[in-house]
Amino acid sequence: MLKKALMLVSGNAFGSALLLMRNLIVARLVSPEDYGIASTFAVAMSIVEMLSYFGLNQLIVVDKEGDDPKVQRALQGFQLLRGVMSGLILYAIARPYARFLGVEEVTWAYELMALLPVINGLQHYDIHRLKRHLVYRPWIVSQSVPPLIAVITLWPIALLYGDYRIMLVSLFIQNGSMVLLSHVTAERSYRIGLDLALMRRATVFGWPLLLNGMLLFGVFNGERLIVGNQLGMAQLAVFSMSITLTLTPTLVLAGACQSLFLPQLSAARDRPDAFRWLGVAATEAGLAIGLFLILGMVLFGGPLMHLLLGEKYSAILVLLVPMAVLQALRVSKTGASTVALARERSGNAAAANLFRVASLPLSWFAVRETGNVMTVVSIAMVAEMLGYLLSLRLAARRAGLDLQPLVLPSGLSALACAVALFEAQIAPPRTGFVENLDWTRWAVVLTCLAALASMTALRGYLIRRLWRRG
Template sequence: MIRITTLLSGHGLAALSTLARNLVLARILGPQDYGVAVALVVVIAAAELTTTLGLPQQIVSHKHGAGRQFQATLHTVQIARGLLGAGIILLTATPLANVLGAPDAAPILRTAALVPTILGFIHLDPFRAQRHRRHLPQILVLAVPPMVCVLAIWPMSGWQDGPSLMLDLLLVQAFMSVAISHLIAVRPYRLKFHMSQIQQVLRYGLPLAANGILMFAVLHAEKLIAGAGLGLVEMGVLAMGFTLTLTPALIMARSFQAFYLPKLRNEREQVLGLAMMLGASLSVVLTTLVPLCLPVLGAGFGGLAELIPILSCLAALRLPKSALATVALAEGCTNLPAVANLPRVLGTPLVWLALGWGGDVKTLLVIATTAEVAGVGLGILISRTKQLPVRATAIAALVGVLVLSGQHGLAIFACGIGWMLYAFSPTPFLTRRTT
């Protein structure tokens, strides 16, 4: 209980700090400039997700992850990854600015290449502590930099304005991440080029990089399509909607993976049914609480209110997908997350066509939610689960329908009944495959 509380508090502080930063910047910048700031975050996310190799996860789950030589090899790969990410930003900055109808933003987007370059020098030793169920070092690396970033908004806004303020804050956060990782590391920072180990890293990580490309499409393609088809204002509004609903979902999903991944290396554990119930509960909580944040953003973001129910259900689907991915990663099966994200990616051309035919943001979200449901179903099929959480799945589906139809009271009641059934007669819902 102490460990999961530490994880939730750490990931929660990191994500809530990012949420606070975005809320304050949205209020300061307004929808138009906030749209450019979102483009800045998106281009950095492109570098991060398309080059991801699961290096922190490899330190935890790889059989040689505790070795000094393997860790030094991971540091070398991390530097190369940062430089590759910087190159991706430099290549895509100008085309992205032109697609969004903001060519003046190209220089600031190119400058964002400094962020992955800096993060390439992060020390991975704090993540190694998870092998021994010690999560505090990792939490410090994840949580302290965004908290400092929030505190830096007020002094930095005195001499910087517009989207450049977001870039400066991201650079501060990157420097802090690297500095803290080195300060709390137990082992000295070393680099090593060991070809056989690099090949092992790539065999594990390249499917995750493929999934990272898909995850970029899942998390950001719809924003870019909205920006290109509807304008930067709509892009800023949609991005804020994703931020308000996805932030809690990602807190839970990342904590879920960080807590269960070390356990699943050695133990059987049932996680999918729990994730289903957590997702259903999350959709109810988000639909109830997120509208309370909208007055803080100002009148420019007023259109978000009608989108919150569907955004909440879309975010809640991250929990079962995270459960499936965690079990797969623990078994060294790194292709499942990519396959489960395919429906969402394949839905993006439909989003583009729908907007071209006069659709709006709600149309975009309906297509995205349908594709995400298909992704969860596909993930369950290819995971070859021996026992499906029929009860938890049915309750989660019922709660989703009630949330989308505006029946909040009934949705809360259904969640309560579901948790009672789960507590008194839990259904086995996912076991690790045995060979």
């Protein structure tokens, strides 16, 4: 089972790394303004997914009749219908969306993107159904190979286009490849059907996921829309790239932690002592991910970004560490949400995200008044810190998470975030590795190490796992 979990995580990490590489290559090939426009394509797709996500791919796995060919045909039919409806929505909002971002000249691109949900609607659901039988290879292939194809084809696309259209064509290649591979790796023939009763059942199953998807859209894309609307495409390019660079590793590692701890927490529900200990270890793991991200960005972020993106993205250097702190605060909620999920409290994660979503109007007002993107990051940090405290409180009350052992790790992690922000403010951006050995960076390193050393439950968990393997 552990081998399968590692295979899933590595496949997801590989696909995420390739998409990050694709974004870096496109950013290097085009101007910041064009990359800003290219980054709005992903936001547009997220809007459509947010409005139409019902978790059909999860339903075919958990539903007791999910293996029935009739159910699969009905879900594939519903998926295609959802894709057509999503395409119509995207086409309808294309002009207002372009006007909102001040790029009406690319309305045609958003209208063309309306075909993408329809293409995705043709996906074969065998890649999801086979998960019921612990067969993950088709799903992994469909998630990891298309990003590879998208990266490989960037060069010939760049020979034809030298602007944001590179990303537009790449999105069509990636999504088309994913759908094609879902059919190539399928065991059953592709059929579609319509079943009103199943559609109602799928809607009942999916509406909480739809609600959480709306909240996650606000978390991941709300500030991007604000920056694009108020500060323009060049600023959006820098802001989006700083998000991408810091968000991608936390998403991958947070998914790995949830895959690792959730089955063990679920199995330990009837053993209070084991559950409490694992719950503390899982929460500390979320904190540790954030600390490693901060360390990486403080020590190596500037030189790596200068190497990868060049001088035209030099403005990103002042955002890297604050954005890393923001993502560290966001990912810190992962552990408590996993503990609650093990007790079937799926609403805790959504509740913890409410602060971030509620802060968006304040961010809009602040950036309009100041014209400074750092105000958006600062407001989001406060919202995420409140979300972390709420996630702990809810997990303690609803799932029995023991908070006392988490006081010191949480406090030292907060101190590490504060020291990193102080270092970023007083120290000039650095683009060389030899500039890393000064007292401000040593202060960040020492506080992060102190916070990691205080995580006794996580350390004990890792030692036990290594001992068993040995």
